[in-house]
Amino acid sequence: MDKFREIMRLHELGHSQCSIAQSCAVARSTVQDYIRRATAKGLSYEQIQQLSDSEAKAQLGKGKRAVKEKLETIDFTTLEIELQRKGVTLALLWQEGIDKQQWDCSYGTFCRRYNKWKVRHQLTMRQVYKAGEKLFVDYCGPTVEVMHPETQTVTQAQIFVACFGASNYTYAEATPSQELPHWIGAHQRALPFFGGVPECIVPDNLKSGVTDPCRYEPGINRSYEEFARHFNVVILPARPNKPKDKAKVEKAVQEVERQILAPLRHERFTNFTDLNAAILVPLQHLNDRVMSGYGVSRQVLFEQVDKPALKALPSHPFTFARWRTAKVNLDYHLEVEKHYYSVPYWYVQREVQVKIAEHLIEVFHDHQRIAVHERSRVQYRHSTVAEHMPPEHWEYKRQSKERFLAWADQIGSHTRAQVEAIFNTKAHEEQAFRSIRGIQRLATTHGTQRLEAACRRANAFGMVGLRRLRSILATRLDTATVEAEPVATSAIEHPNLRGAQYYH
Structure with a gap:
């Protein structure tokens, strides 16, 4: 419009159309068109100066013509929930609506209206979580004191939280610590609570789960890997210092802290059973409460979206085991909790991986099991398998x-x-x-x-x-011939024989 005003000014000063086009760096046809439109409307340079750009465009007929769009009522909230299911796309939802005569707009109009709704609606999120795809896990910052009634020792209970990405359905429980046995134990109890297994679990870079918090190739604890293999689930750690990677569980942690832990702040607990029972009741209320942005509760949304997409739980329970690396001693034994277990003698001075379970000790080398023992709690004793001994040692032992x-x-x-x-x-x-x-x-x-x-x-x-x-x-x-031993004969008694007594 600045060029249009300059064209009108130069025209009223008497310049030719060619010189005006050259001065304003536009085509001569453009100068001719603007002058003709202004003359037809009877607009002078002074009048144009009093108008805004949009008013001037309207007067000259250069603005976009307003097209009245027939706006049909579309429930995008319901469509957003359906869109989270696997395989569901906007094109499919649009076609289903056309078939049911719910709307008569084109696919392009449908997509534009959906995008406008999504921009201004509270359901806006950077990531779209598919049904049953990701379960986010983390610990709350605040802890709860558990005092032993006899020893009066206080344990700071850690609050484990798990949350589904699609439905926000939440699980929480208290554990004595964040160490590996309690970390995996909380996972084992969370999955039966949900009634199935997701495709992925997204943890924070907790040392119990992630040994190497690398941005690109994080290292997973071997016990955690075995848990994932048993449940057929993928571990996808969040990037270090990137809380947005697990924004769902960050919000769930906030809800648990406000809706569950805060009301329990004045209560005193003497065991974890009572504490987890106290957590369960407000947790159910949290899942049953209607979410304002969705219009339904976490429980209902979970039943509709996430639960049908979950994989079945394994038929047998997971057995927790810890892993450690050890070097075989010269006596072809290695030490586990001050007890000594044998391995085949040809592995002396080699590094092996030891799997420490509740009842078994298994030793692996090059991903092959080379020894297995029943776990012993007796310290400073040896568990030796005869086949692990060298032949000369075995003979000596026998x-x-x-x-x-x-x-x-x-x-x-x-x-x-x-x-x-x-x-x-x-x-x-x-x-x-x-x-x-x-x-x-x-x-x-x-x-x-x-x-x-x-x-x-x-x-x-x-x-x-x-x-x-x-x-x-x-x-x-x-x-040589051995001479026969002389036959021993008894002494002869006779009155003519004096015998040994005679010489005394």
């Missing part, structure tokens, strides 16, 4: 008097007699073990027949021990 005697029986009666004699000469059985193992080596070196013959000669002359047997075999005395 040593016993009965095994050595059974071996001697297989060689012969003289060998058994020699082995029994060795056990009789030692104060402790283990003192005889080395000697007998030496005798077993003689059987390997010289053969069982020669060993049996050597034991026969040693027994005949009352010789006991490894050195005697080794000497007999070295000098080949085992091949």
